[in-house]
Amino acid sequence: MSKRKLSRQQRWRIEKVQAERARRAEQRGDEDSRKLAAGEYGPEQPGRVIAHFGRTLDVRADSGGDPVRCHLRANLEGLVTGDRVIWRATHDPAGHVVEGVVVARSERQSVLERPDARGQLKPVAANIDQILIVFAVEPAPHPNLIDRYLVAAEATGIDPTLVLNKIDLLPKDGGELMALLNRYEALGYPVVATTTARENGLAALHDRLAGRTSVFVGQSGVGKSSLIDRLLPGEALRIGALSKDSRKGTHTTTTARLYDLPTAENAELIDSPGIREFGLMHLDEQQVTEGFIEFRELLGRCRFRDCRHRQEPGCAVLEAVKRGDIHPERFDSYRRIVDSLNEA
Numbered sequence: 001m002s003k004r005k006l007s008r009q010q011r012w013r014i015e016k017v018q019a020e021r022a023r024r025a026e027q028r029g030d031e032d033s034r035k036l037a038a039g040e041y042g043p044e045q046p047g048r049v050i051a052h053f054g055r056t057l058d059v060r061a062d063s064g065g066d067p068v069r070c071h072l073r074a075n076l077e078g079l080v081t082g083d084r085v086i087w088r089a090t091h092d093p094a095g096h097v098v099e100g101v102v103v104a105r106s107e108r109q110s111v112l113e114r115p116d117a118r119g120q121l122k123p124v125a126a127n128i129d130q131i132l133i134v135f136a137v138e139p140a141p142h143p144n145l146i147d148r149y150l151v152a153a154e155a156t157g158i159d160p161t162l163v164l165n166k167i168d169l170l171p172k173d174g175g176e177l178m179a180l181l182n183r184y185e186a187l188g189y190p191v192v193a194t195t196t197a198r199e200n201g202l203a204a205l206h207d208r209l210a211g212r213t214s215v216f217v218g219q220s221g222v223g224k225s226s227l228i229d230r231l232l233p234g235e236a237l238r239i240g241a242l243s244k245d246s247r248k249g250t251h252t253t254t255t256a257r258l259y260d261l262p263t264a265e266n267a268e269l270i271d272s273p274g275i276r277e278f279g280l281m282h283l284d285e286q287q288v289t290e291g292f293i294e295f296r297e298l299l300g301r302c303r304f305r306d307c308r309h310r311q312e313p314g315c316a317v318l319e320a321v322k323r324g325d326i327h328p329e330r331f332d333s334y335r336r337i338v339d340s341l342n343e344a
């Protein structure tokens, strides 16, 4: 974190802005308390945050219907797209839902975080079941890059799936990439092959999407936008997923959004430019080591408790590499990733 000194004037400005924010939040809170006390809000009900813009959110009721523009009770902070919440709606005299207030957040099953401008981790999306790591025949992936993504996914506790796109460009025998994929399948990672260049090219992907909330990540040019365009045809459909207020507003699409995918049963996608870049952020050495899933059962078994699996005698990981139980390229990749941490 930077230790830049702020001038007195800057400090004064920051304090003024914060005081103003607090005052507005308090007013909002007073108004909410009054409405809640007056019974102007309907009963508490469960819902899901499908987009967030600062302290306002779009919430979809679990019971269905259009998304509703909501604000937060003053004591709630840091809600993100995908959060499950308890909220209450207000109605106009004709009985239509006008807006809502979120009163509580349910426990998160998972959360994706990214460092903010000051390097502090901030949640960007919650309750994701699956990270779809997209790579392509062209640009061909370095195995090290796939491992990096897998390690980052393992650190979140969210299940990764490898998506090989552009299989229309594969050589007939499958080439080296197919051999690479088999290696990941043998480790237990699901792998699906796709192409946006053929009519039925996403069939295997639909099966993986069904019944899950997914995010797409991957290097530039592998076809994430193309895949998402196929899954969510038309910008109109995407915009339509927002509340009327958000559609009118000037909000950009840089915030994460949750979409229903019409092409598969109970399939949801959470997407934002920031999420697509997930996976290339900082991890520590322990996260990297534990992110190689074939190492895990060996980790307590090295002779030295603080073994770093380099050249220590009695290292269970090195022995597994020697026996051929750990693929040499995976081990090499592990080394490179750990070394890159020390460079940073």
Ligand SMILES: Nc1nc2c(ncn2[C@@H]2O[C@H](COP(=O)(O)OP(=O)(O)OP(=O)(O)O)[C@@H](O)[C@H]2O)c(=O)[nH]1
Binding pocket: 165, 166, 167, 168, 169, 194, 195, 196, 197, 218, 219, 220, 221, 222, 223, 224, 225, 226, 227, 276
């Ligand atoms: N041959 C072939 N080309 C594809 C396929 N899918 C995408 N492409 C092409 O690959 C290029 C990159 O695709 P994008 O969808 O923009 O890739 P992206 O991952 O969203 O890239 P960024 O926006 O840079 O992160 C485009 O020219 C696409 O037309 C495919 O299945 N087969």
Ligand SMILES: [Zn+2]
Binding pocket: 302, 307, 308, 309, 310, 312, 314, 315, 316, 317, 318
């Ligand atoms: Zn060791």
